[in-house]
Amino acid sequence: MVDPLPASPRSQLPRVVVLGGGPAGLGAAWQLALQKKARVTLIEQNAWFGGNAGSFEWEGQSLDFGSHRLHPACEPKILADLKRLLGPELLDRPRHGRIRMLGRFIHFPLKPLDLLLRLDPRFGLGMAWDGATKRFRRAAPGEPDTFASVLRQNLGPTMCERFYFPYARKLWGREPSELSGIQARKRVSAGTVLKLLRKVLNAVPGLKKPGSGRFWYPRGGYGQLSDALARAATLAGAEFLIEHRVKLLEPPAGHLPWRIWVDRGGREHVLEADHVWSTLPISLIPRLLKSEPSEAIAAAAARTRYRAMLLIYLRLPVEQFTEYDAHYFPEAEITITRLSEPKNYSDRRLPKGATTLCAELPCEAGDRLWKSTDAELGELVAADLARAGIPLPAPATAVKVMRLPQAYPIYPNGYEAPLAELDRFADALPNFLTYGRQGLFAHDNTHHALAMAYAAVDCLQGHDFDRAAWARHRDVFATHVVED
Numbered sequence: 001m002v003d004p005l006p007a008s009p010r011s012q013l014p015r016v017v018v019l020g021g022g023p024a025g026l027g028a029a030w031q032l033a034l035q036k037k038a039r040v041t042l043i044e045q046n047a048w049f050g051g052n053a054g055s056f057e058w059e060g061q062s063l064d065f066g067s068h069r070l071h072p073a074c075e076p077k078i079l080a081d082l083k084r085l086l087g088p089e090l091l092d093r094p095r096h097g098r099i100r101m102l103g104r105f106i107h108f109p110l111k112p113l114d115l116l117l118r119l120d121p122r123f124g125l126g127m128a129w130d131g132a133t134k135r136f137r138r139a140a141p142g143e144p145d146t147f148a149s150v151l152r153q154n155l156g157p158t159m160c161e162r163f164y165f166p167y168a169r170k171l172w173g174r175e176p177s178e179l180s181g182i183q184a185r186k187r188v189s190a191g192t193v194l195k196l197l198r199k200v201l202n203a204v205p206g207l208k209k210p211g212s213g214r215f216w217y218p219r220g221g222y223g224q225l226s227d228a229l230a231r232a233a234t235l236a237g238a239e240f241l242i243e244h245r246v247k248l249l250e251p252p253a254g255h256l257p258w259r260i261w262v263d264r265g266g267r268e269h270v271l272e273a274d275h276v277w278s279t280l281p282i283s284l285i286p287r288l289l290k291s292e293p294s295e296a297i298a299a300a301a302a303r304t305r306y307r308a309m310l311l312i313y314l315r316l317p318v319e320q321f322t323e324y325d326a327h328y329f330p331e332a333e334i335t336i337t338r339l340s341e342p343k344n345y346s347d348r349r350l351p352k353g354a355t356t357l358c359a360e361l362p363c364e365a366g367d368r369l370w371k372s373t374d375a376e377l378g379e380l381v382a383a384d385l386a387r388a389g390i391p392l393p394a395p396a397t398a399v400k401v402m403r404l405p406q407a408y409p410i411y412p413n414g415y416e417a418p419l420a421e422l423d424r425f426a427d428a429l430p431n432f433l434t435y436g437r438q439g440l441f442a443h444d445n446t447h448h449a450l451a452m453a454y455a456a457v458d459c460l461q462g463h464d465f466d467r468a469a470w471a472r473h474r475d476v477f478a479t480h481v482v483e484d
């Protein structure tokens with residue numbers, strides 16, 4: 001069935017179809033409709049909004065896809081918009097987490113006194129030595145720029161061997177020497193001893209940066225941000241097709257517009273658009289296009305890989321597991337990377353008499369872990385927590401597993417060439433834009449994805465998309481560093 005959308009003469013607003021209903025897609029749909037720049041339709045495969053930053057209901061509780069917070073680094077204009085949309089529902093919350101290092105728990109964000117009291121002295125002395133000897137550390141001649149070499153040079157062996165290297169193996173499933181130096185620069189916000197010190201000093205009254213040690217969180221769950229954006233976009237006139245999967249994209253030919261095939265429960269449907277703005281994984285685009293991709297493009301897509309993640313939820317029959325919002329597990333002896341207790345993120349303190357834990361376990365889509373049963377993964381988490389010294393106080397009354405096929409972009413050495421090839425390919429498609437975390441293969445936070453959406457809307461001038469302005473915005477996006 002072809003959607004009989006009216007033709008779009010130059011005098012009318014352009015028709016933009018946005019692919020994906022995560023923050024990047026929703027932010028653009030809202031701003032395009034609000035600023036009356038386009039007639040917008042957004043297509044989302046899930047029954048909910050927010051993508052990886054969404055929420056879902058389980059056992060009467062709203063749960064996020066792993067630990068999610070809105071960081072105070074959010075651009076002031078975007079934060080002001082979100083505050084306006086959510087009003088008092090957007091809570092300003094203190095961060096209260098812990099990292100397990102050498103079998104001990106230290107507070108995260110780091111605090112000077114806590115570090116002094118709890119950090120294993122071997123770690124502290126090692127760090128002090130590494131800091132004092134930094135100027136004598138030189139990269140070996142010809143040593144490649146890798147995650148390992150960048151961090152070893154900047155932070156020294158103690159922090160690398162005890163923290164970042166085992167963490168990297170778990171997060172991205174690769175040896176630190178196999179990962180590009182860019183992964184360290186983008187992903188490690190405390191990438192030098194000086195930056196690390198600054199983070200510790202941030203906890204000292206008088207030296208604190210505004211917002212430091214705090215985060216924004218919607219009272220009803222992180223997905224409330226996306227729901228609010230979707231509601232505002234609807235009010236502004238945007239249309240949504242949820243539970244519709246994009247199956248095929250046919251670029252414009254002659255006077256014909258873009259044609260987008262979507263599938264809903266086996267029933268196909270075609271939409272037409274002047275512009276297609278995609279927040280889908282960039283590696284998916286060549287496969288979605290009607291014409292067969294060249295071998296080079298297919299190979300570039302195959303080399304542009306995302307790390308998957310299992311989110312293992314355990315329902316416990318106790319009021320609270322711990323007072324902490326999240327526990328971080330960089331060490332190899334613990335399989336999961338992070339454990340959050342969603343109840344501690346909001347001030348709602350719901351449900352009464354029970355709590356849910358969410359364990360994050362990165363893996364490859366389709367591997368042994370990915371195919372494990374919910375019960376097996378529940379046992380894995382229970383065993384991990386016992387080993388970490390924080391055993392479950394009672395057996396879980398229910399276990400649920402959610403699977404994210406695209407959790408983190410992986411930057412192995414040399415990833416830039418295939419990514420640049422895909423980028424040029426997407427750029428050459430007429431009136432086509434790829435953006436957002438998956439679309440630009442960026443390790444970005446929600447506020448970065450929203451910044452991309454706002455920038456894209458700025459670039460649409462009448463019927464034309466200002467490519468030069470977009471290139472300037474992309475230079476800014478390249479400076480984004482992930483907040484933990």
Ligand SMILES: Cc1cc2nc3c(=O)[nH]c(=O)nc-3n(C[C@H](O)[C@H](O)[C@H](O)COP(=O)(O)OP(=O)(O)OC[C@H]3O[C@@H](n4cnc5c(N)ncnc54)[C@H](O)[C@@H]3O)c2cc1C
Nearest residue numbers: 020022023024045051052053066068069246436437445446
């Ligand atoms: C475990 C984890 C923890 C995180 N914690 C934080 C945090 O604390 N703070 C923070 O700011 N950020 C955090 N992030 C990052 C945050 O989730 C992302 O920045 C955000 O989701 C990016 O939004 P996006 O719209 O670019 O992409 P996504 O959220 O990935 O949205 C893409 C959308 O496209 C849809 N889609 C894909 N294929 C199709 C198709 N064929 N048809 C139709 N729809 C399709 C998907 O269903 C999805 O809704 C975290 C991410 C993960 C994985």
